[in-house]
Amino acid sequence: MTTSTALLLADLAGVAVFAASGASAAVAKRLDLFGVVFVGFVAALGGGIVRDLVIDEVPPLAFADWRYATTAAVTAGAIFWLHPQFARLRTTVLVLDAAGLGLFTVAGTLKALDAQVPPVGACLIGMITAIGGGLCRDLLTGEIPVVLRREIYAVAALAGSIVVVLLDGLGYAGPIPLVAAVLLVFGVRLVALRRRWSAPVAALRPPPRTGGIPGPPD
Amino acid sequence: MTTSTALLLADLAGVAVFAASGASAAVAKRLDLFGVVFVGFVAALGGGIVRDLVIDEVPPLAFADWRYATTAAVTAGAIFWLHPQFARLRTTVLVLDAAGLGLFTVAGTLKALDAQVPPVGACLIGMITAIGGGLCRDLLTGEIPVVLRREIYAVAALAGSIVVVLLDGLGYAGPIPLVAAVLLVFGVRLVALRRRWSAPVAALRPPPRTGGIPGPPD
Amino acid sequence: MTTSTALLLADLAGVAVFAASGASAAVAKRLDLFGVVFVGFVAALGGGIVRDLVIDEVPPLAFADWRYATTAAVTAGAIFWLHPQFARLRTTVLVLDAAGLGLFTVAGTLKALDAQVPPVGACLIGMITAIGGGLCRDLLTGEIPVVLRREIYAVAALAGSIVVVLLDGLGYAGPIPLVAAVLLVFGVRLVALRRRWSAPVAALRPPPRTGGIPGPPD
Numbered sequence: 001m002t003t004s005t006a007l008l009l010a011d012l013a014g015v016a017v018f019a020a021s022g023a024s025a026a027v028a029k030r031l032d033l034f035g036v037v038f039v040g041f042v043a044a045l046g047g048g049i050v051r052d053l054v055i056d057e058v059p060p061l062a063f064a065d066w067r068y069a070t071t072a073a074v075t076a077g078a079i080f081w082l083h084p085q086f087a088r089l090r091t092t093v094l095v096l097d098a099a100g101l102g103l104f105t106v107a108g109t110l111k112a113l114d115a116q117v118p119p120v121g122a123c124l125i126g127m128i129t130a131i132g133g134g135l136c137r138d139l140l141t142g143e144i145p146v147v148l149r150r151e152i153y154a155v156a157a158l159a160g161s162i163v164v165v166l167l168d169g170l171g172y173a174g175p176i177p178l179v180a181a182v183l184l185v186f187g188v189r190l191v192a193l194r195r196r197w198s199a200p201v202a203a204l205r206p207p208p209r210t211g212g213i214p215g216p217p218d
Numbered sequence: 219m220t221t222s223t224a225l226l227l228a229d230l231a232g233v234a235v236f237a238a239s240g241a242s243a244a245v246a247k248r249l250d251l252f253g254v255v256f257v258g259f260v261a262a263l264g265g266g267i268v269r270d271l272v273i274d275e276v277p278p279l280a281f282a283d284w285r286y287a288t289t290a291a292v293t294a295g296a297i298f299w300l301h302p303q304f305a306r307l308r309t310t311v312l313v314l315d316a317a318g319l320g321l322f323t324v325a326g327t328l329k330a331l332d333a334q335v336p337p338v339g340a341c342l343i344g345m346i347t348a349i350g351g352g353l354c355r356d357l358l359t360g361e362i363p364v365v366l367r368r369e370i371y372a373v374a375a376l377a378g379s380i381v382v383v384l385l386d387g388l389g390y391a392g393p394i395p396l397v398a399a400v401l402l403v404f405g406v407r408l409v410a411l412r413r414r415w416s417a418p419v420a421a422l423r424p425p426p427r428t429g430g431i432p433g434p435p436d
Numbered sequence: 437m438t439t440s441t442a443l444l445l446a447d448l449a450g451v452a453v454f455a456a457s458g459a460s461a462a463v464a465k466r467l468d469l470f471g472v473v474f475v476g477f478v479a480a481l482g483g484g485i486v487r488d489l490v491i492d493e494v495p496p497l498a499f500a501d502w503r504y505a506t507t508a509a510v511t512a513g514a515i516f517w518l519h520p521q522f523a524r525l526r527t528t529v530l531v532l533d534a535a536g537l538g539l540f541t542v543a544g545t546l547k548a549l550d551a552q553v554p555p556v557g558a559c560l561i562g563m564i565t566a567i568g569g570g571l572c573r574d575l576l577t578g579e580i581p582v583v584l585r586r587e588i589y590a591v592a593a594l595a596g597s598i599v600v601v602l603l604d605g606l607g608y609a610g611p612i613p614l615v616a617a618v619l620l621v622f623g624v625r626l627v628a629l630r631r632r633w634s635a636p637v638a639a640l641r642p643p644p645r646t647g648g649i650p651g652p653p654d
Contacts, residue, residue, distance in 0.1 A: 026366070032417035034373055035366030049272075054485075056494040058274040059330075063339030070338065080420050112495075120506065121499030142362040144578040148462070148471030155470055199468035202516050244584070250635035252591055253584030267490075276492040277548075281557030288556065298638050360580040 003175075011107065012071045014100035019044035019072040021097060022137040023079035024086055029141045033080055039140050040076025041069065047132030051108050051125055055115035094193060098156075102185035104130040105157040106178055109164040119165045126161030127154060130185075152192035152199060160185035221393075229325065230289045232318035237262035237290040239315060240355040241297035242304055247359045251298055257358050258294025259287065265350030269326050269343055273333035312411060316374075320403035322348040323375040324396055327382040337383045344379030345372060348403075370410035370417060378403035439611075447543065448507045450536035455480035455508040457533060458573040459515035460522055465577045469516055475576050476512025477505065483568030487544050487561055491551035530629060534592075538621035540566040541593040542614055545600040555601045562597030563590060566621075588628035588635060596621035 022043025026036040045062035052060035062068050079086050086093070108129025112122035131147050131154045138145040147154050163181045167173045191197070240261025244254040263280035270278035280286050297304050304311070326347025330340035349365050349372045356363040365371050381399045385391045409415070458479025462472040481498035488496035498504050515522050522529070544565025548558035567583050567590045574581040583590050599617045603609045627633070 027420045027422070029362065030419055030422070031362075031366045032368055032419050034417045035363075036420065038366055038372070053271055053489055054495055054499060056274070056492070059272055059333070059335045059339055059343075063272060063330075063335055063342060066336060066338035069342060083420055112499075115495070117495045117499055118502060120502035121495055124499060124505060125495075139357060139575060140363065140366065142360075142578075144465065144467075145471075145576065148467045148474055148576065150468055154474070199470045201466055201468050202463045202472065202519060204463070204466070245638045245640070247580065248637055248640070249580075249584045250586055250637050252635045253581075254638065256584055256590070271489055274492070277490055277551070277553045277557055277561075281490060281548075281553055281560060284554060284556035287560060301638055357575060358581060358584065360578075 008067075010103055012067060013096075014103045015044040015068055015071045016075040017093070017096040017100045018104075018133050019075040020079050020086060020093065022133070023076035024083055025137055025141050025143075026076075027080065027083045031141070033077070036080045037073050037076045039137055040079065041072045042140060043133045043137035044072040044075075045069070045133065046136035047104060047108070047129045047134075050132045051111060051129040054125055054128075055112055055117060057111070057115065095190065098186050098189035098193070099182075101130050101153070101157055101189055102160060102182035105160040105185050106164055106182050109161040110168075110173070110178070113165065113168050119169065122165050123158065123161040126164065127157045130154075130157040150198045150201075152188065152197045155199065156185045156188040156192065159188060226285075228321055230285060231314075232321045233262040233286055233289045234293040235311070235314045235318045236322075236351050237293040238297050238304060238311070239352070241294035242301055243355055243359050243361075244294075245298065245301045249359070251295070254298045255291050255294045257355055258297065259290045260358060261351040261355035262290040262293075263287070263351065264354035265322060265326070265347045265352075268350045269329060269347040272343060272346075273330055273335060275329070275333065313408065316404050316407035316411070317400075319348050319371070319375055319407055320378060320400035323378040323403050324382055324399050327379040328386075328391070328396070331383065331386050337387065340383050341376065341379040344382065345375045348372075348375040368416045368419075370406065370415045373417065374403045374406040374410065377406060444503075446539055448503060449532075450539045451480040451504055451507045452511040453529070453532040453536045454540075454569050455511040456515050456522060456529070458569070459512035460519055461573055461577050461579075462512075463516065463519045467577070469513070472516045473509050473512045475573055476515065477508045478576060479569045479573035480508040480511075481505070481569065482572035483540060483544070483565045483570075486568045487547060487565040490561055490564075491548055491553060493547070493551065531626065534622050534625035534629070535618075537566050537589070537593055537625055538596060538618035541596040541621050542600055542618050545597040546604075546609070546614070549601065549604050555605065558601050559594065559597040562600065563593045566590075566593040586634045586637075588624065588633045591635065592621045592624040592628065595624060 019040035023036045023040035025043070026039035031039065041062075045060075045068060048068075049060045049062050052058065052062075105126050109122050109126025111129075112125035117125060134147055134153075135145045138147075160181050163184060164173070164178065167177045167181065237258035241254045241258035243261075244257035249257065259280075263278075263286060266286075267278045267280050270276065270280075323344050327340055327344025329347075330343035335343060352365055352371075353363045356365075378399050381402060382391070382396065385395045385399065455476035459472045459476035461479070462475035467475065477498075481496075481504060484504075485496045485498050488494065488498075541562050545558055545562025547565075548561035553561060570583055570589075571581045574583075596617050599620060600609070600614065603613045603617065
């Protein structure tokens with residue numbers, strides 16, 4: 001197996017895991033078979049589509065290479081029937097999802113750097129590649145995105161993308177450092193899950209009422 | 219009337235029908251006049267905007283040709299005042315909507331093929347052209363998109379886009395086969411409505427609780 | 437201070453105000469620190485990202501110039517801790533928001549005209565630049581966008597973008613007329629707030645039931 005075949009297989013494995021998470025959320029919301037497949041497609045490929053639009057790689061990979069859409073659709077369709085079994089694999093799924101998070105982050109950041117996006121933008125694009133699909137999945141199923149509410153998920157991705165940008169800036173972006181960046185995201189995410197780490201939530205006090213221009217603030 | 223004039227009129231008629239459906243949903247949600255016009259615009263042109271971004275036809279037709287935005291805005295504005303009459307035309311609206319679905323599917327698929335998108339991607343883009351506006355309409359009005367929940371709607375579009383891609387691959391994409399593809403989508407949608415066909419929904423059993431890493435699945 | 441420095445500072449001030457409004461909404465929804473910063477980023481830069489995608493300026497400014505993302509993130513992060521103080525500045529915030537609305541409208545319309553978008557499209561893009569961020573903020577926090585529901589907000593932006601397109605068409609798009617267009621949006625918005633102007637909402641009567649094809653209208 002060549003390196004590029006290995007990379008493609010890893011990428012498609014990530015697509016399958018994310019498609020399964022999307023399909024599973026869609027089943028829980030009582031969407032129909034088409035809805036389950038569509039949400040699986042968006043959860044798996046939405047982040048990459050946004051990345052490709054932003055770096056002007058058109059048509060996005062999700063439309064240009066049939067293996068991506070097919071992997072997502074077949075996986076999501078399988079979850080439609082196998083969702084009880086899938087729900088039982090909860091721990092495995094969380095571990096695979098963390099691996100997908102690492103992979104998508106590093107691949108997305110590298111693509112952005114290749115497209116001459118400056119460092120800060122490349123970090124953001126790498127992170128959006130990894131979290132964008134889950135975000136779209138939650139919007140489509142009528143939820144406030146979970147990635148914005150709790151847990152260390154996006155922050156793990158952001159840490160990984162910063163490391164990739166630093167490695168690239170220092171000229172160290174070879175295969176081994178990049179694999180280390182994937183493992184960093186993977187590890188941070190797993191430790192955060194195991195220890196139930198969460199990002200802080202602001203303390204809410206009722207805002208004091210004052211005078212001035214009435215009406216809602218836009 | 220030349221062919222291209224006929225095509226433009228058909229396209230604008232589709233825009234008007236979709237704008238009316240968006241405006242009608244916005245009225246039901248108590249949006250204000252601006253909201254009604256905006257949701258009408260998005261319902262009519264959102265699918266095409268996504269299509270044009272994905273195939274890099276910029277600015278998208280909705281912004282490049284004033285007749286599209288104007289048709290959508292005028293129609294949506296009219297629904298703001300005429301919505302009780304519009305609601306009474308329920309059957310007519312469903313039939314026109316099915317025609318718009320067929321038209322947008324075939325036009326979108328052809329545009330994607332013209333832009334050198336490979337077959338699987340072109341099918342997806344054709345379908346997204348047709349269902350994207352309704353999807354955005356539902357997101358803007360706080361609903362889980364109806365196209366993901368029930369009925370044969372997106373599947374009719376997908377069938378049509380597959381036929382267009384096959385015709386194109388076989389070199390048969392002339393006017394008559396393409397009109398047949400529009401009629402196919404139209405017919406499938408109408409029969410599905412008449413017979414109350416729906417896509418299946420997964421049987422839900424409460425997932426068995428197991429141990430492992432705690433916390434929500436991303 | 438040169439003109440271009442002044443313009444950049446004004447633009448970043450607008451970004452900061454919009455980021456603060458997004459962060460504030462996210463705090464109210466109990467999002468975590470990452471969610472607050474992300475919603476602030478999207479509220480500040482989402483409209484500009486859509487604009488840049490539509491006119492094919494890639495990567496969008498939000499990713500190409502680190503000062504935009506940094507301003508948004510730092511402001512949103514500060515609101516996470518300072519939101520009670522921020523809530524007390526209600527009137528100031530509304531005034532600054534109105535100024536940001538004017539600035540984003542005029543800058544967005546000019547960019548669209550520079551990118552050869554025809555007049556009607558340029559008006560729409562200018563308005564979307566100004567209202568897009570707030571719209572995304574509301575979708576991410578599970579709300580029907582407030583800009584679609586009440587108040588004169590988008591209409592003020594649309595008026596400003598029409599004025600810019602007219603000035604440009606007449607060859608009068610110099611600094612002084614453009615500042616006047618910003619002030620127009622600013623003024624309309626403030627007067628609308630002070631006088632509690634709202635766009636009209638359609639009178640709702642229960643639609644009469646008739647026969648015909650059953651099922652929901654798409």
